[in-house]
Amino acid sequence: MIISKKVQEMQPSGIRAFFDLVLGMKDVISLGVGEPDFVTPWSIREAGIYSLEKGFTSYTSNKGLYKLRLGISRYLKNRYGLNYCPDEEILITVGVSEAVDLALRSLINPGDKILIPVPSYVSYGPVTELAGGVPIYIDTKEDKFRLTPAKLKKYLEKKPKAIILNYPNNPTGVCYTKKELNEINKILLKHNIFCITDEVYSDLSYDFEHTPFATLARAKENTLFLSGFSKSYAMTGWRVGFACGPKEIIAAMTKIHQYTIMCVAITSQMAAYEALITGRKPVEEMKREYKRRRELIVSGLNNLGLDCIKPEGAFYVFPCVKKTGMKSLEFAQMLLKEEKVAVVPGTAFGANYADYIRISYASSYENLKEALSRIDKFLKRKR
Amino acid sequence: MDEILEILEKDCRTSVEDIAKMLKKKPESVKQAIKKYEKEGVILKYKAVINKQLIKETDSEVRALIEVNIIPQKDVGFDRIAERIYSFPEVTSCYLISGTYDLLLIVEGKDLHTVARFVAEKLAPLEHIRGTATHFLLKKYKEDGVILKHREENKRIAISY
Numbered sequence: 001m002i003i004s005k006k007v008q009e010m011q012p013s014g015i016r017a018f019f020d021l022v023l024g025m026k027d028v029i030s031l032g033v034g035e036p037d038f039v040t041p042w043s044i045r046e047a048g049i050y051s052l053e054k055g056f057t058s059y060t061s062n063k064g065l066y067k068l069r070l071g072i073s074r075y076l077k078n079r080y081g082l083n084y085c086p087d088e089e090i091l092i093t094v095g096v097s098e099a100v101d102l103a104l105r106s107l108i109n110p111g112d113k114i115l116i117p118v119p120s121y122v123s124y125g126p127v128t129e130l131a132g133g134v135p136i137y138i139d140t141k142e143d144k145f146r147l148t149p150a151k152l153k154k155y156l157e158k159k160p161k162a163i164i165l166n167y168p169n170n171p172t173g174v175c176y177t178k179k180e181l182n183e184i185n186k187i188l189l190k191h192n193i194f195c196i197t198d199e200v201y202s203d204l205s206y207d208f209e210h211t212p213f214a215t216l217a218r219a220k221e222n223t224l225f226l227s228g229f230s231k232s233y234a235m236t237g238w239r240v241g242f243a244c245g246p247k248e249i250i251a252a253m254t255k256i257h258q259y260t261i262m263c264v265a266i267t268s269q270m271a272a273y274e275a276l277i278t279g280r281k282p283v284e285e286m287k288r289e290y291k292r293r294r295e296l297i298v299s300g301l302n303n304l305g306l307d308c309i310k311p312e313g314a315f316y317v318f319p320c321v322k323k324t325g326m327k328s329l330e331f332a333q334m335l336l337k338e339e340k341v342a343v344v345p346g347t348a349f350g351a352n353y354a355d356y357i358r359i360s361y362a363s364s365y366e367n368l369k370e371a372l373s374r375i376d377k378f379l380k381r382k383r
Numbered sequence: 384m385d386e387i388l389e390i391l392e393k394d395c396r397t398s399v400e401d402i403a404k405m406l407k408k409k410p411e412s413v414k415q416a417i418k419k420y421e422k423e424g425v426i427l428k429y430k431a432v433i434n435k436q437l438i439k440e441t442d443s444e445v446r447a448l449i450e451v452n453i454i455p456q457k458d459v460g461f462d463r464i465a466e467r468i469y470s471f472p473e474v475t476s477c478y479l480i481s482g483t484y485d486l487l488l489i490v491e492g493k494d495l496h497t498v499a500r501f502v503a504e505k506l507a508p509l510e511h512i513r514g515t516a517t518h519f520l521l522k523k524y525k526e527d528g529v530i531l532k533h534r535e536e537n538k539r540i541a542i543s544y
Contacts, residue, residue: 023541030542032542032543034543292405295404365394365397
């Protein structure tokens with residue numbers, strides 16, 4: 001076998017076949033999409049076009065355009081009071097996905113343990129393993145998908161090196177209050193556990209202000225703050241993220257990044273810079289829209305008897321389908337075949353989540369309402 | 384702006400029940416708010432945005448932007464003459480503007496001729512009007528925030544993490 005053992009051992013996604021099925025079908029209402037349904041605001045797209053017209057087609061510095069790093073630095077300072085030096089403490093990455101990979105490869109020695117609260121975004125576990133680490137999954141089901149200090153303490157004896165915190169969370173929509181984060185931070189500092197935070201949905205926190213982990217007391221030196229432009233500015237396809245953290249970690253990540261990626265596409269960096277200049281008006285508009293959709297979908301699902309915890313951020317709901325007597329993959333397959341509504345089975349986000357599905361409400365009102373009525377029909381038939 | 388208005392401005396067919404759900408309000412209070420807006424004239428009308436360029440029928444219409452220069456009157460300024468002008472049904476919009484001209488009108492008629500006649504016979508002879516400039520619209524690209532093109536297909540892949 002020519003394929004490396006490590007890759008062979010990677011868990012293939014159990015729902016790949018389901019994904020293929022969805023992609024092969026027509027006229028599907030998709031609530032399975034992990035990206036905004038808005039297109040990138042025009043001024044940002046225009047900046048990308050303009051940069052091409054002006055002939056900006058070269059490499060940039062490995063760390064990314066200086067003006068973009070400076071812009072991010074200023075933005076974080078103004079918005080959160082966070083100070084990151086654009087020279088040494090910020091790296092522009094190909095989305096947060098690359099940043100997660102770089103972070104884990106920079107930190108992990110063979111066998112190092114990484115805590116991952118589940119359900120979680122799909123990449124954390126496999127990428128940890130690829131980097132030679134051992135993912136330790138913390139099941140948060142019984143705490144309404146929240147990582148509690150008590151739960152975290154149970155995992156200290158495993159001597160983890162780092163934890164990956166993602167909030168607002170994909171797939172659950174959970175956000176943490178400053179108070180909750182302070183508790184977690186204290187434990188991490190006391191036990192010398194490094195914190196990698198994926199805060200790519202930070203602009204989509206509906207019920208309270210988002211608190212970046214790095215703003216907590218003494219947390220900044222112990223935190224790698226990852227975020228990006230994808231979700232806030234509806235820029236998923238541009239692939240621009242950033243990592244901010246202690247300079248030695250950024251330097252280590254830059255080492256890998258310079259050999260594997262070189263730099264993020266310059267057009268994308270130019271557009272991202274424009275996003276910072278455009279300001280928050282389009283972001284706030286999109287946020288209000290998502291918030292309204294959230295109310296619509298949550299009340300709709302609860303009315304159908306699909307219990308879900310009200311998400312505080314991102315654009316996902318993670319309802320339980322246990323009552324239907326179906327497991328999530330079966331539920332998703334039948335719903336797709338019979339009613340042409342696509343959702344993502346919960347098992348994509350953690351082995352223990354066969355009773356859950358992820359529904360994305362990054363979709364128009366009409367689509368959401370139509371989907372709810374189709375799910376209603378579906379459930380009535382199955383009863 | 385009140386979010387109720389924001390929702391209705393985007394889609395005035397959104398039902399009271401849905402608005403109530405979206406904003407976590409009681410349907411009754413949404414209904415009352417809308418009634419109040421209607422009464423106060425905040426909400427003036429509910430209408431569809433129609434792309435007339437796609438209508439195949441022959442009775443097409445032309446539109447012109449007309450700039451009007453006015454001699455303002457004592458005490459009432461431009462208002463009285465503006466009223467005389469906007470009362471014509473042919474005038475679909477009427478704005479007071481800064482710059483070289485005073486009023487900007489949008490005038491509709493079934494053909495070029497009709498609009499020209501309206502300007503020559505109705506508008507220009509009015510007392511206090513110093514001059515007009517008529518610009519016929521050739522093509523509409525965007526109107527009231529709506530781009531007049533076929534709806535584009537969803538470009539997102541149907542499923543992703």
